Amino acid sequence: MIFLLFLLIALLGIVLWYVIQMDEIGRSLPSHAESSIKEPKKKQGILEEVETLNLTTISDQKRKEENGKKEANSSEKNEEVTEQQQTTPIDKEISADYVLEHTVKEGETLYSITMLYFSDSSYQEQIKLYNNITNPAKEIQVGMQLNIPDPDYMIEHTIKQGESLIGISRKYYNTDAYTGALAKYNDLQNPDHLPFGTAIHIPSPSLLEKDVPVQGSRKSSEASVETSSFSIRINKKTNQLTVFQNGDEVRSFSVGTGKDVSMTPEGDFNVVNKIEEPWYSSKGIPGGHPDNPLGSRWIGLNVPGTDGTVYGIHGTNDPTSIGGHVSLGCIRMLNEDVEWLYNQIPIGTPVTIE
Structure with missing residues (x-):
């Protein structure tokens, strides 16, 4: 009996031990299961992180590539702009009339x-x-x-109606100082008579001398002086111009002289140029214009420092002024009178003003 009771207690102990063991096993099973379930998730998370990193890396690479392309394109554009800036002046079209x-x-x-x-x-x-x-x-x-x-010089100029050599010098050189040099350069036999349509050469001012006496070729000027038998005397008090030939009086004309007695220079001078239809340059009035106070002809005198471009005998657009003290220093004549004088006297003719 005692033996059976002892055996039963032993069996109960074994069962109790087994139950405890099973309970411990049961408690440990969820932990292992959770671990076994979560592990793949951790691995999957790692994979996802790897994939994310890979995607990020690829995206960064693409972005870098795109940025590189943009920088390259920008660089190319900058180079193109630079090239354009360097070549633009050369490619630029310049129009020219001549x-x-x-x-x-x-x-x-x-x-x-x-x-x-x-x-x-x-x-x-x-x-x-x-x-x-x-x-x-x-x-x-x-x-x-x-x-x-469109050069300014080394070109040809065709004489227009009413143009003079003085006017042409002023047009191209902004001064009268090259008038004589132009005549010499073009070998003009009569620089005071420029027929309409005549072509003359306009050289660079570097090829000309200033203040060359305005006259024809040397031979024709010398011949004129040697054969000239005319002389002119102008009296400022009586406002009379008298023409002499071989010492004999030929004709006498009423003229206009300076408003002030000192305005018309006194002394012995010579005719150095003759111009048909002279321009009145101070006001830009062309020759032949009814408002031109110089009239139809100009006979220049070599008053010192003027070369025949300041003081002279000329016509008028105001016939009523003849006979008076009305001018700025020149000697005025009626147009028909100055035209007669112009046709009679050669360059070099002596003129006395008293």
Whole structure:
């Protein structure tokens, strides 16, 4: 009996131990299961993080590539802009009404060529652009042809109605000082008579001398002086002009002289130029115009410092002024009278004003 009771207690102990063990196993099972379930999730999370990193890396690479392309494009554009900036002046079109060809000679440079045709070094750029030149020192070679757009000088001028050599000098050189040099350069036999339609050459001022006496060729002037038998005497008090030939009085004319006695110079002078239909340059009135106070003719006197461009014998547009003290220093005549005088006396004729 005691043995059975002891065996039963032992069995109960074994069962109790088993239950405890099973309970412990049961408690540990959820932890293992959760661990086994969560592990794949952790792995999956790692994978997702890896994929995210990979995607981010790829995205960053694409972004860098795109940025690189943009920078490259921007650089190319900048290079294009730079190239355009460098080439724009050369590609720029310059229009010209007249183009003259120049053959480059030994020793010539862009500067010397520019000064020849413009007398202004700032026009070098215009010649460069028109000829697509970027490096004048290397590109301009002896014998090459350069196009000169709208040159100021080394051109021809066709005489228009009423133009004078003095007016042409003022037009191209802004001064009377080249009048005589123009006549000499063009070998004008009678610079005071420029027929309509005559073409004369307009050289660069660097090729001319200033204040050359305004007269015809040397031979014709000498001949005129030697054969001239005329002389003129002007009396300011009586306002009379008298023409003599070989000492004999030929004709006498009523004239107008200076408003003030000192305005018309006194002394012995010579006729140095003769101009038909002179321009009144101080007011820009062309020759032949009814408002021109110089009338139809100009006979210039070589009063010192004037070369026949300031004081002279001329016609008038106001016949009523003849006989009075009305001028700024010149001697006025009726147009028909000054035309007669113009046709009779040669350059070199002596004139005395008293």
